[in-house]
Amino acid sequence: MEWIERLNKTLSYIEEHLTEEIRYDELARIACCSTYHFQRMFAYMAGVPLSEYIRRRRMSLAALDLQSGEEKIIDIGMKYGYSSPTAFNRAFQSVHGTAPSAARKEGTPVKSYPPISFKITVKGAEEMNYRIEEKAAFRIVGVSWPLDQEMEHNFRAVPQMWQKAAMDGTLEKITPLMNGQPMGVLGVSACNDQEEWKYFIAVSSSSEIDSSLEEYVVPACTWAIFSGTGTGISIQELEQRVVTEWLPTSGYEFANGPDIEVYLNPDPSNMQYEVWLPIKK
Numbered sequence: 001m002e003w004i005e006r007l008n009k010t011l012s013y014i015e016e017h018l019t020e021e022i023r024y025d026e027l028a029r030i031a032c033c034s035t036y037h038f039q040r041m042f043a044y045m046a047g048v049p050l051s052e053y054i055r056r057r058r059m060s061l062a063a064l065d066l067q068s069g070e071e072k073i074i075d076i077g078m079k080y081g082y083s084s085p086t087a088f089n090r091a092f093q094s095v096h097g098t099a100p101s102a103a104r105k106e107g108t109p110v111k112s113y114p115p116i117s118f119k120i121t122v123k124g125a126e127e128m129n130y131r132i133e134e135k136a137a138f139r140i141v142g143v144s145w146p147l148d149q150e151m152e153h154n155f156r157a158v159p160q161m162w163q164k165a166a167m168d169g170t171l172e173k174i175t176p177l178m179n180g181q182p183m184g185v186l187g188v189s190a191c192n193d194q195e196e197w198k199y200f201i202a203v204s205s206s207s208e209i210d211s212s213l214e215e216y217v218v219p220a221c222t223w224a225i226f227s228g229t230g231t232g233i234s235i236q237e238l239e240q241r242v243v244t245e246w247l248p249t250s251g252y253e254f255a256n257g258p259d260i261e262v263y264l265n266p267d268p269s270n271m272q273y274e275v276w277l278p279i280k281k
Contacts, residue, residue: 003253006031007045007118010038015115018058019079024050024149025195033254036189036197039151041254044243046116049152056113059095062088063110066103073100120248128238128246130226132279137220140186141209142174142202144216147189158187158199165201174213180204182262182274190216190258221257224250226275235261235273242277255280 010027027050028038042050058080065076077088077100092100096110103110145161147154165171171185178184181204188200200216209215224246228238247253257278264272 003031004118004120004248007041010042011115011117014054014057018054018061019081021081022054034191034256035149035195036147036151036191037254037259040259041243041247043151043155044240045118049150051150051152053113053116055091056095057115059092060111060113062092062100063096063103063112066100067110069104073104076100126241128226128241129228130224130246132222132224134222135181135220137217138180138204139206139215139217140188140200140202141177141205141207141213141215142186142200143170143212144198144200144202144214147197147199154199161199161201162187170201174201174203174205177205177207177209178203179206182260182276184262184264184274187261187263188216188218188258189260190218218260219257221255221278222280223260224252224277224279226277227273228275229270229272231269231271235271235275239275242275247277250279252279252281254278 010030013027013030014022024035024039028035031038031041033041039050042053046053048056062076062080065071065079066073071079073088074085077085080088082088082091089099092098092103095113096103098108098110102108143165145157148157175185183204186200186202186204188202189197190200191197198216202216224242226238226242226246228234255278259278260274260276262274262276264274
């Protein structure tokens with residue numbers, strides 16, 4: 001319940017700062033998790049990326065300001081953080097489907113996106129198989145790419161990373177190096193000391209590597225480990241269910257650690273996989 005309350009405090013923070021810069025790291029601080037975990041959780045729970053939610057709320061208020069006719073269009077754009085009329089026009093049209101100038105005319109339809117709030121709801125009875133494990137630190141080796149600050153960009157980019165790793169021989173190279181737990185090809189979203197997030201395609205290994213690969217030590221952590229089967233889409237659905245259904249009522253919260261996807265077999269049409277979520281009481 002405290003976790004849900006903190007999430008709703010982040011929504012209040014957003015509402016109070018819609019005409020100012022909204023710092024993602026401050027939202028994460030209020031929610032007591034990393035910026036990466038907060039954005040990922042928000043997208044799953046709200047059904048819309050954090051940046052898009054903020055844009056919709058700002059443009060909803062901008063439409064009201066335009067309809068009142070008391071401020072210049074350029075001043076309204078500046079009010080909601082757009083330094084150029086072109087940028088404001090583009091953002092407004094993306095939400096309302098019409099230009100700010102047209103929204104001033106009587107009878108022009110615009111959209112309203114009211115503030116959301118989070119609450120615990122009881123959904124279907126579909127089971128989730130999971131276990132809780134404490135695990136010592138372990139080393140992974142593979143390749144990595146930087147993750148974008150905007151989570152929706154990562155949802156598009158990560159599948160491209162896997163495609164590249166398959167085509168350039170990376171998967172073929174790292175698979176024989178696998179000699180530790182968890183046994184499988186890993187997708188690891190990890191953060192360094194500078195809060196810079198990377199996505200690793202890697203294996204757990206103690207083997208020596210050449211300069212074409214890199215290593216990362218996954219810190220000791222308590223993990224909630226969920227198992228599933230299906231396609232790449234189904235693993236995303238499982239991750240969403242973990243965040244929206246299991247986590248809010250589990251008594252656990254996100255811990256300061258990476259997210260891990262463990263792919264236990266290579267068949268893309270009927271994968272066996274695990275989702276590892278770092279947790280704390």
